[in-house]
Amino acid sequence: MKIKPLIVLNFKTYAEGMGKNAIRIAKYCEEVSASSGVKIIACPQIPDIGMVAESVKIPVFSQHIDSAGAGSFTGHITAECVRSAGATGTLINHSERRLLLSEIDSALQSAKKAELKTIVCTNNIAVTKAAASLSPDFVAIEPPELIGSGIPVSKADPDIVRGSVEAVKRIDSGVSILCGAGISKGDDVAAALELGTSGVLLASGVIKAKDPKAALFDLAGKI
Ligand code: G3P
Numbered sequence: 001m002k003i004k005p006l007i008v009l010n011f012k013t014y015a016e017g018m019g020k021n022a023i024r025i026a027k028y029c030e031e032v033s034a035s036s037g038v039k040i041i042a043c044p045q046i047p048d049i050g051m052v053a054e055s056v057k058i059p060v061f062s063q064h065i066d067s068a069g070a071g072s073f074t075g076h077i078t079a080e081c082v083r084s085a086g087a088t089g090t091l092i093n094h095s096e097r098r099l100l101l102s103e104i105d106s107a108l109q110s111a112k113k114a115e116l117k118t119i120v121c122t123n124n125i126a127v128t129k130a131a132a133s134l135s136p137d138f139v140a141i142e143p144p145e146l147i148g149s150g151i152p153v154s155k156a157d158p159d160i161v162r163g164s165v166e167a168v169k170r171i172d173s174g175v176s177i178l179c180g181a182g183i184s185k186g187d188d189v190a191a192a193l194e195l196g197t198s199g200v201l202l203a204s205g206v207i208k209a210k211d212p213k214a215a216l217f218d219l220a221g222k223i
Contacts, residue, residue, distance in 0.1 A: 003176050005223045006039040006199040007189070007216075008119065008140070009206055010063060010091065010180075013045060017207045022048040023055045025206070028213040030056040036220035039199075043091060046077055053086025061119070062090040064097045067106030079107070079114035089117030091201075092136070095144045101130055108134050119178065119201070128164040132171040138178055139168055140201045146181035148204050152188035153181040158195055165196035184215065186222030193223065 009029060011017030017025050022044040033040040043061045044052045053060040068076035082090060092107050093099045099107060104120060111118045118136040122128040123144050131139045141164040146153050154161060161179045168175050176198040183189065184205025192200050200219075209215035 003198050004039060005193055006041060007219055008041045008043065008061070008178060008199065008201040010043045010201060010203040011045060011207055012203050014207045018045055019048065022052050025212055026052045026056045026058070028216055030058045032213065032216040032220050033058050038220040038223045040216070041089070046082065049082060049087050050085040059088045060086055062087045064094065065090045065092060065107050065111060067099070067103040067110065069110055079110040079116055083114040083116055087116065089119065092118055092120045094121045095123055095142055095147060104131065105134055108136055122164070125160060125163040125167055129167045129171060132168040132175050135172050135175060138176045139164065140178040140180055142180040142201065149182045150184060151182040152184070152191065153179050154183065154188050154191035154195060156182065161192065161195040161197060186218045189219050190222040
């Protein structure tokens with residue numbers, strides 16, 4: 001499915017994207033989104049979701065949800081809870097927070113019930129195929145070895161992106177594809193779109209940048 005290109009910014013657990021810094025970065029995202037017309041989604045740490053969602057009008061996603069629902073569970077992150085805190089979507093199965101396939105399936109069902117948009121992260125084409133067969137809104141292909149490397153997947157490993165785009169199209173054309181890992185420049189985003197994705201998922205290129213707002217303007221500038 002062809003949708004408008006988007007940028008998903010994962011704040012991870014970086015101190016530069018936590019607490020007051022989370023609000024500051026989210027406001028940059030809002031400003032760049034408003035002036036460029038590019039959709040930008042902010043994924044702060046889960047305890048920061050409420051305050052970030054109250055501070056900006058752009059979509060705020062959770063970095064993770066568990067497969068557990070409401071009930072006698074302790075220390076889990078539920079879809080209902082992140083939704084009521086203000087998130088409108090969630091990452092699932094990030095390389096730094098992996099789940100079993102059965103848990104991804106349950107997490108997706110909980111997310112759908114809570115009306116959260118879903119981005120399932122994958123680390124190779126086989127996992128992309130498995131994720132697409134569960135019909136999330138997005139699959140985000142991210143080779144783990146390129147995460148945080150500054151070497152953009154869209155240039156370093158275009159075949160894994162192309163292969164994921166082809167696989168997803170065959171399995172469920174209603175699923176959109178993002179790619180991530182090492183993305184930091186507008187040119188990397190342009191290369192990702194050229195490969196047939198709907199956008200990028202990134203973190204360090206903005207959160208760790210000397211000037212995060214300038215980094216965001218550069219990213220959005222090539223869309
Ligand atoms: O979720 C985004 C991600 O894992 C990529 O990280 O720092 O390479 O943009 P980074």
